[in-house]
Amino acid sequence: MTTARDPAYLESLVRELVKLPAETSWVEFKANNTDPQMIGERVAALANSAALEGKSEAYLVWGVEDETQAIIGTSFEPATATRGNQNLESWLVQMLSPRLNIRFDTVTVDGHRVVILEIPRASERPTAFSGTEYVRIGSTTQALKGHPQKEAELWRIFDRTPFEELLAATNLPGPDALALLDYPSYFKVLGLPLPTDQAGILARLEEDRLIRRNDAGRFDITNLGAILFAADVQKFPTLARKAVRVVVYEGRSRVNTIRERQGQRGYAAGFEGIITFLNGLLPRNEVIGQALRKEVPMFPDLAVRELIANALVHQDFALTGTGPMVEIFEDRIEITNPGASLVEVNRLLDHAPRSRNEALASFMRRVGVCEERGSGVDKVVFETEFYQLPPPRWERQDGAFRVVLFAHKELRAMDRSDRVHACYLHACLRHVMRDPMTNTTLRERFGIEPKNSATASRIIRDALDDGLIKPYEEGQSKKTSRYLPFWA
Structure with missing residues (x-):
């Protein structure tokens, strides 16, 4: 979340944390120790330990005495703290692998200034700081490689925790959670009546695992809920780069860009808008197909629709800093998604479908965005044959997968x-x-x-x-x- 935390929530959080019997593997207290190296190691260790303990976040708290857990206040000011000539928070993020969306907050509790560093749990792979993975053993921070059983358990957790179940936003009051989601689109695409009260809306979203009620009675938005129905994907920092990007070029190269647009809404809420936008951009040709002559889009609507849907649901969300992209040239359209194909390129047409994101794929099929299992590539090939187009090409790229549709060619x-x-x-x-x-x-x-x-x-x-x-x-x-x- 990019919005400021509610001070009342932060105060309540501090009071709950200090009630713990002692420091845990996912919570550590400090008074004024602000050594950047120490903070970086603790962040990695706490992120990994939060995953081991089934917690969505871990916390490093300044202004609390670690032995008595009394609130004593701190002089630490993260906004002005630096490492060399670099802002401390930016330096920490740069040194973490994979990079985490950490955040510092400051709140006054009982007249004392307290600083809270909120750390997301590790996902996909262990978090490392400066190339070393750490973990909390009791109240101490140690290298993960020295604890092979912990490392093995961590990997088992990653294997059984799908991307869709991880959290995109946490600890939100009901109205704030709904403000971040285009929930009317949820009921529209499913053909359901919109409940007349907020409780009914929240309950329905919770049933589909788009949101989750946490222990504090507030709501967390899952990655599934955010990526499908975000009102604005940019409000979810961990997913901001996953918005669909459309680029139109002049001619056949990427030298001159004519137009560029990035999607704003979640995939299910905004899919028809993406298709409508593309249909307004794609040129139309007079093409002969099966003895019929008519004006049709240069690229068959059904083929484009299916390939974009595939790029959305089969991408590798673990690859940060990149997302699905549609590039339109004079003679072709290229659709790229992060992550290599799970199926051999030459076997895409007949192979049983495999998806990294089954919950996402299932919902997209449920609302009619994707075709039935195993039929999508068949339809793409059929459409290109019907309009007597060159064959589509599926290509492996460095860390990405691309499909190319070509314009009509004799x-x-x-x-x-x-x-x-x-x-x-x-x-x-x-x-x-x-x-x-x-x-x-x-x-x-x-x-x-x-x-x-x-x-x-x-x-x-x-x-x-x-x-x-x-x-x-x-x-x-x-x-x-x-x-x-x-x-x-």
């Missing part, structure tokens, strides 16, 4: 690689339809006249030579030859 303008790739995808599509590819079906895919069947035969021969397809059966007649993808 067969004679396609190079050998495009023709063979199109043949392979056609064989895959026919196979999942349980109707093997033939010379005739390939001619229909490319719009080749029957009298030019030799052209289709050459493409098939090239695909056979490249090992991407194989005969349906050995010794089959040339006139009735059928073909399968290499993996069938």
Whole structure:
């Protein structure tokens, strides 16, 4: 959260923490010790220990005596504290890996000034400071590598804690939680009536795990709730870079940018707005497809819709500082998401779907944003064939995954690689339809006249030579030859 904490909440938090019998693995008290190295090591240790203890945050509190836990006040001023020439908070974040969204708050309790450093729990992997991972053992801070059982348990916790269940905002009164979410869109996309009272709205959101009531009776917003229904994603610092970015370029290169826009709302709340915005940008062409001539978008609506949805739900949220991006060029559209594909590129069309973010994917399917399981890539390939476009390309990038849709191109303008790739995808599509590819079906895919069947035969021969397809059966007649993808 970027908004200021309620002083009453901060005072209540301090009073609850000092009631603990002693310092714990997720809470440490200090008077005036402000050594930056000490603070950095404690932050890493407390973040990891909070994960081990099932806590969403850990706390380092100045102004409390560690032995008696009496509130004595502190002279520590984090806003002016530095390490060298760098602000202390910025330096700490820079030295942490992965970087955490820590925050300092100051409150007066019983006339004493108290500083609270709130530390999110570690997620995805152990938190390290200056390259070393730490953990709390009792009230002491020690290197994690010296405690292999703790390290193993930490990794087990990461394995069973999905991204969607982690918290994007915490300790909010009900009205404040609702102010951060576009909750009317939730009821709209599900076709549900909007409850007439706040309690009914909160209860429904809680049922879908979009928010969670905490021990203090306030509400936490889960990552699932924020990424789906944020009224403004920028209000959630850990998710701000996950907004969809659309960039339009002049020509075929990234040299000149014509227009750029970044999404503001959560994926479910803002998806139709993204599609509408794109439809207003994409050029339209007169294209012949299956003997029909009409003006259509340069890139089929259904294909674009499905690929953007896939980029949203299959991204790797553990990769910070980057998010889904749609880039529009004169001759193509590129859709990129953080994280490598969990499925081999050549097996995307037929492979059973795998998702890093199953709760997110499930909800997006539930509201009709995604197609049914396993059918999305089929539809993309079908659409490109129907409009006789070059085949789509799925590409692995450094830490990212990209799909490219190309504008209409005549067969004679396609190079050998495009023709063979199109043949392979056609064989895959026919196979999942349980109707093997033939010379005739390939001619229909490319719009080749029957009298030019030799052209289709050459493409098939090239695909056979490249090992991407194989005969349906050995010794089959040339006139009735059928073909399968290499993996069938």
